Amino acid sequence: QVRLVESGGGLVQAGGSLRLSCAASGRAFSGKVMGWFRQAPGKEREFVAVISWSGSSIHYVDSVKGRFTISRDNAKNTVYLQMNNLKPEDTAVYYCAARRAYGMGPNQTPADFGSWGQGTQVTVSS
Numbered sequence: 001q002v003r004l005v006e007s008g009g010g011l012v013q014a015g016g017s018l019r020l021s022c023a024a025s026g027r028a029f030s031g032k033v034m035g036w037f038r039q040a041p042g043k044e045r046e047f048v049a050v051i052s053w054s055g056s057s058i059h060y061v062d063s064v065k066g067r068f069t070i071s072r073d074n075a076k077n078t079v080y081l082q083m084n085n086l087k088p089e090d091t092a093v094y095y096c097a098a099r100r101a102y103g104m105g106p107n108q109t110p111a112d113f114g115s116w117g118q119g120t121q122v123t124v125s126s
Helices: none
Strands: 003-007 010-013 020-026 035-038 046-051 058-060 070-074 076-082 092-099 113-116 122-125
Touching: 003 092, 020 035, 020 092, 020 122, 035 076, 046 070, 046 076, 046 113, 058 070, 070 122
Parallel strands: 010 122
Antiparallel strands: 003 020, 020 076, 035 046, 035 092, 046 058, 070 076, 092 113, 092 122
């Protein structure tokens, strides 16, 4: 099991930027595919982005393509989500997660991921 702690959320105006970080602890982080999900009030948890261990394979949900960038620094056991040109509809709690087994592609579901952080709130005002 890998322990995950997110940070970097906050309140920002539309058009602004935030950078989320996800610090992982434990040797179980090694080799893991990592993802970001988000959950808005009254809605299901939604896939946002996923990155392979090497960083060579990345996928995004269509609604964030061109605005969000996922990256990772394996030496620091940290995954990032750079969010630019934020919109009010991006408002949600953002979660970092480690995948149970290798699997890439844009159709990621929460059930594919076995370790989760506590979440960080992102609020975008209009």
